[in-house]
Amino acid sequence: MKPAPFTYHDPTTADEAVALLATHEDAKILAGGQSLMPMLNMRFVVPDHVVDLNRIDGIAGVRDTGDSIEIGAMTRQRDLMRDGVIAAKAPIIPAALHWVGHFQTRNRGTIGGSLCHLDPAAELPCLMALYDAELTVQGPDGARKVSFAEWPLAYMLPSIGPDELLTSVSVPHWGGNTGHGFVEFSRRHGDFAIVAAGALLTVEGGKITRAAISIGGADVRPIRLTDAETALVGAAPDAAENKGAFKAAAEIARGIEAMSDAYVSSAYRQRLAATLVERALSAAAKNLNGSA
Amino acid sequence: MADTRDIELTVNGESHAANVETRTSLGDFLRHGLGLTGTHMGCEHGVCGACTVMVDGEAVRSCLMLAVQANGQEVTTVEGLAEDDGTLNALQAAFWKHHGLQCGFCTPGMLTSLTAFLRDNPDPSERDVREAISGNICRCTGYQGIVDAALDAAKTMQKGS
Numbered sequence A: 001m002k003p004a005p006f007t008y009h010d011p012t013t014a015d016e017a018v019a020l021l022a023t024h025e026d027a028k029i030l031a032g033g034q035s036l037m038p039m040l041n042m043r044f045v046v047p048d049h050v051v052d053l054n055r056i057d058g059i060a061g062v063r064d065t066g067d068s069i070e071i072g073a074m075t076r077q078r079d080l081m082r083d084g085v086i087a088a089k090a091p092i093i094p095a096a097l098h099w100v101g102h103f104q105t106r107n108r109g110t111i112g113g114s115l116c117h118l119d120p121a122a123e124l125p126c127l128m129a130l131y132d133a134e135l136t137v138q139g140p141d142g143a144r145k146v147s148f149a150e151w152p153l154a155y156m157l158p159s160i161g162p163d164e165l166l167t168s169v170s171v172p173h174w175g176g177n178t179g180h181g182f183v184e185f186s187r188r189h190g191d192f193a194i195v196a197a198g199a200l201l202t203v204e205g206g207k208i209t210r211a212a213i214s215i216g217g218a219d220v221r222p223i224r225l226t227d228a229e230t231a232l233v234g235a236a237p238d239a240a241e242n243k244g245a246f247k248a249a250a251e252i253a254r255g256i257e258a259m260s261d262a263y264v265s266s267a268y269r270q271r272l273a274a275t276l277v278e279r280a281l282s283a284a285a286k287n288l289n290g291s292a
Numbered sequence B: 001m002a003d004t005r006d007i008e009l010t011v012n013g014e015s016h017a018a019n020v021e022t023r024t025s026l027g028d029f030l031r032h033g034l035g036l037t038g039t040h041m042g043c044e045h046g047v048c049g050a051c052t053v054m055v056d057g058e059a060v061r062s063c064l065m066l067a068v069q070a071n072g073q074e075v076t077t078v079e080g081l082a083e084d085d086g087t088l089n090a091l092q093a094a095f096w097k098h099h100g101l102q103c104g105f106c107t108p109g110m111l112t113s114l115t116a117f118l119r120d121n122p123d124p125s126e127r128d129v130r131e132a133i134s135g136n137i138c139r140c141t142g143y144q145g146i147v148d149a150a151l152d153a154a155k156t157m158q159k160g161s
């Protein structure tokens, strides 16, 4: 249970890191290490080079740009949970992070690491799908932006080249009278979700004016429930008064494509998706506060 | 040829300089490089929590950090928790009193995790404590004694401060 030998690099700038990735074949990027280190220890991955991002300045931290929150890729999950801007503008992020691993792993784990590792059941990709966050990727020819909708190409395969580096993530403000809900089901606290669901609702004049729903863990990438989102607009936010609008969204969730594996069938994932979507929507309707 | 680096770090208040192979985990370095065998390596893939130490005050898994990454940082292991005169600190004494350990394999990780946790959450509920140690596996105690110890230590520490 020890990593095979590799050559270690600890660049101090993003440019230097990209240059190292461009010159070295078979290099792995080490961010918080909470996924890569186990894989190195177990020799599931045996890279020739490890490029450690932990000494790079300027790719961690949270900034309010006025219409979005700019989060550096190396921002630790712990710091996202403690950040005042995020608590005020996107409280669903700390709420969901409670489900991520344990406090000791959140002390190291980063948002960028989670989005690049792209486990289908991870919470942060599910949240970024919910917001359709915009990712900034730096490569040898400069930076490019990718919408999260275009980010997952296949199972655990993000849209990033071997010589590119994710540097930041931009989460748009929702503003207005917005509420959020994030729920998931796993066998033990801290495990990856079997299925997770996140919801955002904006309410004006007693009616839902905007909705977003995303489901993680059901398929190889997070699923946005766009049909249900459209159908919710105009409905009352109160589950008792909205004539089954949340139930209708849950029925749409039940119809998603879902994976099956040795432990969990796709039918069970679909049932979970339906239940969790309804719960996430009810939770969102209950914490409308104008600050999300 | 092995890829090595010179590192300097502080462990339990003492500075150390060493030449480490870059693939060496922090946990292995503490045990084999410095002889601090209080830190236990269990699963070595981030699941059991036995290897938890504090790096710059935050509890982390020492099997998921490279020794070279601790260069310039301050590490606290279970050996660094006792009072200056060598007597048990409030948390350790509470573990003793409430039978918070049997074989002791999980204990270093429990103590370092709870030290960081109680500093940030001086007045936790039982639920908070259970969540805090949800990433630390104990195969002996059934956790009850550990939870009781943490809650009791929190009270003692609040009185003392």
Ligand code: FES
Binding pocket: B040, B041, B042, B043, B044, B045, B046, B047, B048, B049, B050, B051, B052, B061, B062, B063, B064
């Ligand atoms: S040995 Fe590090 S978590 Fe198990």
Ligand code: FES
Binding pocket: B100, B101, B102, B103, B104, B105, B106, B107, B137, B138, B139, B140, B141
């Ligand atoms: S006391 Fe034996 S594993 Fe906890």
